[in-house]
Amino acid sequence: MIANIHNQSQGFRAANLYANICPFEGDSQTGVASMCKAKVTFADIGKTVTVPEGTRLIDISGGVGSGIMYGCRQCGCGRCMTEVVAGEDGLEPPSVLEIKVLEHHEGGANSRLACQVKVRGDVTLRPRPQA
Numbered sequence: 001m002i003a004n005i006h007n008q009s010q011g012f013r014a015a016n017l018y019a020n021i022c023p024f025e026g027d028s029q030t031g032v033a034s035m036c037k038a039k040v041t042f043a044d045i046g047k048t049v050t051v052p053e054g055t056r057l058i059d060i061s062g063g064v065g066s067g068i069m070y071g072c073r074q075c076g077c078g079r080c081m082t083e084v085v086a087g088e089d090g091l092e093p094p095s096v097l098e099i100k101v102l103e104h105h106e107g108g109a110n111s112r113l114a115c116q117v118k119v120r121g122d123v124t125l126r127p128r129p130q131a
């Protein structure tokens with residue numbers, strides 16, 4: 001599957017997106033633990049992926065087919081506004097800039113910017129409808 005993605009016109013970027021999703025869940029026979037600790041569920045498509053802590057949502061949402069949209073990808077436009085359905089503690093706290101952008105775009109409670117937020121635990125998200 002990664003090879004097919006790599007052959008698309010934006011293959012390099014798509015391959016990098018998938019590189020953040022952990023294919024290895026550990027091995028009970030060898031005792032090798034998985035490096036992947038965070039389960040991210042995209043409620044809009046009913047899909048859960050396991051990723052390393054510190055992974056940005058922007059690096060996985062497109063690769064799994066979530067409907068989270070992006071614009072500037074630099075904490076400016078608010079287009080990637082995402083609703084945290086469950087597991088708010090599974091995300092790094094927002095930066096001052098992210099809070100300002102969320103306020104400017106009337107993000108409201110449970111909103112985060114997918115281009116900025118890093119995962120640190122289990123969380124469930126869905127795209128916030130655009131105005």
Ligand code: FES
Pocket residue numbers: 069070071072073074075076077078079080081101113114115116
């Ligand atoms: S894509 Fe513009 S703020 Fe996230």
